[in-house]
Amino acid sequence: MAKTKHDLMKDASEIVHYDSAGIPLYVKSDSLSEYPGMRALCHWHDDLEFIRIREGEMYYKIGSRTVLLKEGDCLIVNSRQMHYGYSWDRKECRFLCILVHPRLFSANRTLYDRYIRPFIKNEQAGFLYFPASADAGMEDSAEISGEISSLLEQAVRLRERQSPGYELEIIGLMHLLLGRLISRGLLCPSADPASPLSRPDPDGAAQRAMVSYIFQNYSVRITLDDIAAAGHVSRSKCCRIFRDCLQQTPIDFLNQYRLQVSRRLLLEDGLSVTEAATACGFGHLSYFSKLFRESFGCTPKECRKSAQIQSE
Numbered sequence: 001m002a003k004t005k006h007d008l009m010k011d012a013s014e015i016v017h018y019d020s021a022g023i024p025l026y027v028k029s030d031s032l033s034e035y036p037g038m039r040a041l042c043h044w045h046d047d048l049e050f051i052r053i054r055e056g057e058m059y060y061k062i063g064s065r066t067v068l069l070k071e072g073d074c075l076i077v078n079s080r081q082m083h084y085g086y087s088w089d090r091k092e093c094r095f096l097c098i099l100v101h102p103r104l105f106s107a108n109r110t111l112y113d114r115y116i117r118p119f120i121k122n123e124q125a126g127f128l129y130f131p132a133s134a135d136a137g138m139e140d141s142a143e144i145s146g147e148i149s150s151l152l153e154q155a156v157r158l159r160e161r162q163s164p165g166y167e168l169e170i171i172g173l174m175h176l177l178l179g180r181l182i183s184r185g186l187l188c189p190s191a192d193p194a195s196p197l198s199r200p201d202p203d204g205a206a207q208r209a210m211v212s213y214i215f216q217n218y219s220v221r222i223t224l225d226d227i228a229a230a231g232h233v234s235r236s237k238c239c240r241i242f243r244d245c246l247q248q249t250p251i252d253f254l255n256q257y258r259l260q261v262s263r264r265l266l267l268e269d270g271l272s273v274t275e276a277a278t279a280c281g282f283g284h285l286s287y288f289s290k291l292f293r294e295s296f297g298c299t300p301k302e303c304r305k306s307a308q309i310q311s312e
Contacts, residue, residue: 004303014045016099016104019159024101027159032058032085032093032216036061037295038259040245042253048101048120049077050177051085052152060085062127063204064244071097072132076150076181079120081127082245100174114116114176119187143183151177156230203241206231211240214254218261219281224250226293258282259295266304273300 007015018026024047032038042061051060057070069075069085077083079102087093087194102120106112118126119154130145151173158173181187189211212232214222215240227250228238242250258280265276282288292300 002145012146014043016045016047016090016098020167023039025096025101025167027170028098029094029096029156031052031095032056034085036263037086038090039255040084040195041260042082042084044080044208045099046079047101048079049075049083049175050098050148050152051077052076052096052149054094054096056091058087058093058095061245064128064241067127067129069093070132072130072149074130074145074146074152076128076130078122078127078150082204082211094201096152098152098155098174101172104171105175105178115187116181121231128181144181144186145182145282148177148181164262177257203237203245206233206237207245208242210241211249211253214250214257218254218258219279221281221283222254227254255291256295262288262292262300263303265298266300273304276300 001214007017016024017024018024026047044065051069052074053069053071055071060069060075061065062077067075085093086094086253102112102116104226105116114207130148131141132145132149134142148234151209155173178187210227210231210233213227217226221250224235224238229239231238233241238250242248242253246253262276262280262282265271265279266273271279275289279287280288289299292298294301296303298306
């Protein structure tokens with residue numbers, strides 16, 4: 001069975017396991033089938049995230065915005081944006097993902113302050129989307145997507161070969177990629193409707209606060225009022241934000257996170273079914289087992305047994 005792919009802090013930020021200790025760089029080919037329910041957890045991180053779809057398609061949520069990524073499309077998610085990818089109809093999607101921490105671009109402070117800092121510090125700059133096919137609002141999108149795709153694929157090949165100094169080459173490619181975007185004026189917020197820059201709505205701060213509250217308090221009883229209060233919004237607005245950003249009710253999101261944590265406790269920490277349910281805030285074992293089966297296609301006991309067999 002696929003394990004939960006993200007380790008998250010209680011503020012919903014991802015603990016990124018970089019390829020090499022001390023080098024904040026992550027390069028990987030990935031598949032949606034590796035994620036429970038073909039859906040990643042909603043999270044954020046300080047790193048810039050670069051996505052290229054190799055095969056299939058997936059939906060990508062950044063704040064309340066949804067982008068349907070198709071084969072050849074590229075996406076750049078800005079630092080500290082809430083986001084996740086998922087499959088609508090459980091069809092496979094293969095993609096490459098590269099995370100680069102902004103400090104890798106800060107060797108020269110003047111260049112960093114002039115070109116990189118204004119983009120990553122602008123909370124209104126959510127993401128850049130480059131479709132592989134010509135877009136009506138951006139005629140050269142296919143050309144730009146092709147350039148980005150080429151650089152990202154080169155980075156993945158370097159990571160796979162791991163020749164001495166490959167990290168320097170990958171970092172060089174990422175500098176080249178950002179340099180080309182800057183030369184086209186694409187890393188600066190623009191009023192031009194043809195710009196690929198999309199801005200998240202002002203509910204992003206409330207969304208992050210409510211998701212963080214759930215991650216911090218999932219092990220105890222939580223009500224809808226508690227979640228709404230964490231975001232300083234009304235119950236109705238709380239439900240609307242979760243519906244728009246996560247396609248779930250707040251309680252459904254809470255239960256889904258509890259289930260993912262319980263699965264890890266069962267498989268990795270060796271807790272009993274009762275212990276895992278209690279540790280994740282489920283008051284009734286039968287309800288926990290019902291939701292677990294609906295989410296993972298097996299009962300908690302079957303999940304543990306399957307993992308033990310695979311381990312043996």
